[in-house]
Amino acid sequence: MTDETIKGIRDYTGPAGGWGALRAVGTVLADQETIVEGTKSLLSSNQPEGFDCPGCAWPDPKHTSSFEFCENGAKAVAWEATGKRAALEFFESHTVSELWEWSNHQLEDAGRLTEPMVYDASRDRYVPIAWDEAFARIAVSLRKLTSPDQAEFYTSGRASNESAFLFQLLGRRFGTNNFPDCSNMCHEPTSVGLADQLGLGKGTVTLEDFDHADLIMCFGHNPGTNHPRMMTSLRAAAKRGAPILVFNPLLERAFEKFAAPQNAIEMATLSSTPIGSLFLQPRPGGDAALVQGMMKYLLADPARLDLDFIAAHTSGFEEIRDQIESLSWDEIEHESGISRAKIEQAAAVYAVSQRTILCYGMGLTQHRGASSNVQQLANLLLLRGQIGREGAGICPLRGHSNVQGDRTVGISEKPSAALLDAIAKVFGFEPPRHYGHTVAEAIEAMEAGTVKSFIGLGGNFAVAAPDPIRSFAAMRRLDLAVHIATKLNRTHLLTRGESFLFPCLGRTEIDVQSGGRQSVTVEDSMSMVHASRGVNHPASPHLKSEVAIVAGIGAALWGDTEIPWTEFAGNYDLIRDKIEAVFPAAFRDYNARIRVPGGFRLPVGPADLKFSTSTGKARLMPWRRVEAADRGEADVLILSTLRSHDQYNTTVYGLNDRYRGVFGRRDIVFISPTDLTRLGIATGDRVDVVAAFDPTGERALRGVTAVAKDLPKGCVASYYPEANGLVMLADRDEQSSTPAYKSVPVRIVSAQVS
Secondary structure, eight states: OOGGGSTTBOOOOSOEEHHHHHHHHHHHHHHTTOHHHHHHHHHHBTOTTSBOOSSBOOOOOOOOOSOOOOHHHHHHHHHHSOSOEEOHHHHHHOOHHHHHTSOHHHHHHTOEEOSOEEEETTTTEEEEOOHHHHHHHHHHHHHTOSSGGGEEEEEOTTSOHHHHHHHHHHHHHHTOOOOOBGGGGTTHHHHHHHHHHHSSSSOOOOGGGGGTOSEEEEESOOHHHHOTTHHHHHHHHHHTTOOEEEEOSSOOHHHHEEEOTTOHHHHHHTOOEEOOSEEEOOOTTOHHHHHHHHHHHHHTOGGGSOHHHHHHHEEOHHHHHHHHHHSOHHHHHHHHOOOHHHHHHHHHHHHTOSSEEEEEOHHHHSSTTHHHHHHHHHHHHHTTTOSSSTTOEEEEOOSBTTHHHHHHTTOOSSOOHHHHHHHHHHHSSOOOOSOOOOHHHHHHHHHHTSOOEEEEESSOHHHHSSOHHHHHHHHTTOSEEEEEESBOOGGGGOOSSEEEEEEBOOTTBOOEETTEEOOEEEEOTTSEEEEEOOOBOOSOTTOBOHHHHHHHHHHHHHTTSSSOHHHHHHOHHHHHHHHHHHSTTTTTTHHHHTTSTTOEEOOOGGGGTOOOSSSSSEEOOOOOOOOOTTTTOTTOEEEEEEOOTTEETTEEOOSOBGGGTBOSOOOEEEEOHHHHHHHTOOTTOEEEEEETTOTTSOOEEEEEEEEEOOOOTTEEEEETTGGGGGSOTTOBOTTTOOBOTTSEEEEEEEOOOO
16 A cells, blocks of 8 residues: 555655745635734734744744744634634533544634633533632632642743743742643753753854854754744755754654745745755654764864863863763664764764754653753763854754743742742742642642642643643542633643633734733743734633733732732733842843844853853763663654644644645554564554553554654654653653653554454
């Protein structure tokens, strides 16, 4: 059976971008019934007087064009600016039990939420409730808790700086540091690993650095789908002859060839630009071993190192040198899945570069041992002095457009003493000093019954989390669940006690409060902070802003005597004044500087060779090796979860994955031809993918179709979040608690016949 005979599977030979991207934008605008409003919104996306795209965190260039959006950014905008509504009639027509049977795509495609709702168990429906009554009932429920640590305050990365700061103030005034955050599930190894190593858990480069780089190395990310505006920078680098080295288990189309939709010549001639110059396909989780090989190549000749930089700006060189020299090439080749010759080929390109940017995504951060993986990337740069110079540095590719900003303004389950001291000084109460929960720890606490309440500032907590057998059941043990959202999702249907569904303004919408029209601020993945101001009329007159909802809960709990919640809700400048008071060095003249087009950059010490570490220097960190995910068992394969091209995190815009040749379906497992032959499976066969070390046998992805894909031997891939059921909650990075979504041990068998 060939791929062409499998329903919905066919070769896609076109480039990333190009006419395919433009057609997709038109299709999504029509599908969401927002051609006029959506088109107007797109012209304001990522513009100085407009709003920040609710998609990825790629930074905005100096604005020379009215078209500063990409295909998947257009999908995110259309999804929010949709003409569809999940209004009262919708919830009256559908029980929660009925909605549970809908797909994730169908739930969100129902449209924007329009009124505050509460779950009525007697009718198995969400029913309307007045805002003030809802806030009062939440306050009563929270006061019943016997400990503040029985509550979780979860944050999605799309929350603004203002709402996130107010949210952490709400939680800490309540008495807990339980701030599980979406970053716990993606780039927490960056926050942990780089903070220990460089003194800052963020990237060091600016967008302008890409204009000066003579080499770009890309590890474990797919820019054509997850951050398409990056393709502009990659294309420009490729055009001027800068090599782009690609390290990823899958050959992704965007690295092969890209047609810029704004380039008239490429569009008119149906031509494209080759992007990657060298492709290496390591085993999932094998990147750290591959990097050991590259460093082993550098160490073989001192002339390949920047010894002056190492001496002046780093510590720990002898330890990592000794560790790398003790590794055999057989070990490196086995663990990476890449031959010595290919590793040295890549290392030789790096060894002559004067300005290297190293980019990485969740292909590096979602493994056991992920924090150490990230540190090995930084080691590679430090050995050649490639941090703290123009055109060079490390570039973690964050997901949500403000996931980094939330952390900056205080969303942290492990707050520093300095942060807590500043909060106490500015607001006059003593915040809790003990550490709180990550996402995985929150789920475990819900299971144990030691957490009874959950307030979610956006997101799709239970679906984004691993191990739905445990995470869904844990959510159903709660006495209180509050969901602040623009659209319905599956987490909202995990009801037991009081469950509230609060519709909020989206990033694209005009926000008018008592103090007039408001702006919020966000931080991109390169530490730039800028204003975002919606342009669309709200989807419903009953919506409140995220800030107003958080403030409403605070006012219901304590009134306005200690903290002026109502004033904060009316004028976001007042919140920014307090952010500046708590973080004076980072947010100096906050309100003035965000009124300047483009905003301002936060301090990035490592970019100036200032390292706030225990040694005062950048720390070369030894590799913390972990047991192989397959535990050495020959019949175990390693599965990586993937986002499709019609997807952003848990939001599924449609059922196509154009660049990988999948159309109208998601029930797919990609397998290398070698493994198909070895397993006696034909492409097109239906199979079950079973968690390899699950003693219950319950964790399985049933009846998916096997599709041949160019993957390393022993590696397979399937879509997130459907494949989350294979990810054990305990299978996570020890340092950051990030789940190992990208290295899941599985077995593949013929599908059970029902």
